[in-house]
Amino acid sequence: MVQYNGSMPEVTREFNIGVPVAETWDFFMTPDKMAPCVPGCESVEELEEDIFDAKIGVEVAYTSLTFDAHIEITDKDPSNFAAVEAEASPAGRMPGSATVDGDLEMAEGEDHTTEGEITIEFAIRGRLGSLGESAFKHQCDKLTDEFLANVKEELEGAKVTTE
Numbered sequence: 405m406v407q408y409n410g411s412m413p414e415v416t417r418e419f420n421i422g423v424p425v426a427e428t429w430d431f432f433m434t435p436d437k438m439a440p441c442v443p444g445c446e447s448v449e450e451l452e453e454d455i456f457d458a459k460i461g462v463e464v465a466y467t468s469l470t471f472d473a474h475i476e477i478t479d480k481d482p483s484n485f486a487a488v489e490a491e492a493s494p495a496g497r498m499p500g501s502a503t504v505d506g507d508l509e510m511a512e513g514e515d516h517t518t519e520g521e522i523t524i525e526f527a528i529r530g531r532l533g534s535l536g537e538s539a540f541k542h543q544c545d546k547l548t549d550e551f552l553a554n555v556k557e558e559l560e561g562a563k564v565t566t567e
Contacts, residue, residue, distance in 0.1 A: 414525045415544045419552050421518040422560040425510050428518040429483040431559060432508060441554035443547050446470070454480075460492070462547065465539035469494045469532075471502065485509050500532025524548060 421428050431437050435456055439448040444461040451457060454477035461470045473492035480486040490504040505525045513519035528540060 413541050413544075414523060415541075415548050416521060416523045417548055417552055418519075418521050419556070420513060421520070421556050422515075423518060424516045425483050425512045425518045428510060428520070428559060431555065432486065433477075433480075437558075438555070441551055441558055443550045443554070454478075459495075462543060464543050467498075469498060470496070473504075483510065494532060498532055500528065500530025502529070502532065503527040522548065522552065 435448045435450055439445045439458070442458075442460065446459040446461055448456055448458040456475045458473045458475060459470060460473055461468065463469070471492040471494055473490050475488060475490040478487045478489050486508045488504075488506040488508070490506075491501060492504065493501045503526070507523045508520065509522075510518050510520040524544060526540060526544060
């Protein structure tokens with residue numbers, strides 16, 4: 405069995421959403437609202453406050469995987485900051501796991517908009533890592549952009565611009 409114990413690069417995106425930060429915060433903190441914006445999210449279940457299980461399907465290096473994820477909001481300052489940790493394992497025959505750490509920072513922008521930044525770090529373990537670090541980095545970039553575009557469209561009905 406191939407073992408890979410590297411860490412994945414960081415993905416950071418700045419965003420601006422044309423609604424007040426309190427509305428954006430509420431959206432991010434409500435799984436039933438946010439889950440449809442997560443590319444490949446098949447289901448989400450709130451286990452208790454700030455703890456969730458989700459099933460997310462992704463394609464990495466021409467391989468379709470469905471991950472069973474356990475997600476916890478580990479720190480939050482309402483309307484300003486949230487830290488999230490997730491552990492995910494692919495369902496099926498691909499051994500390995502992924503750890504995801506994410507930070508969300510937001511502030512009130514001009515004209516009552518939301519200015520924010522999202523940072524995501526991955527660590528891949530086991531045979532799952534044999535799919536390649538660059539493939540995971542590419543997919544993380546793509547999914548982060550899709551997620552933010554979906555959130556922006558849901559909240560204001562427009563396309564997102566990321567930097």
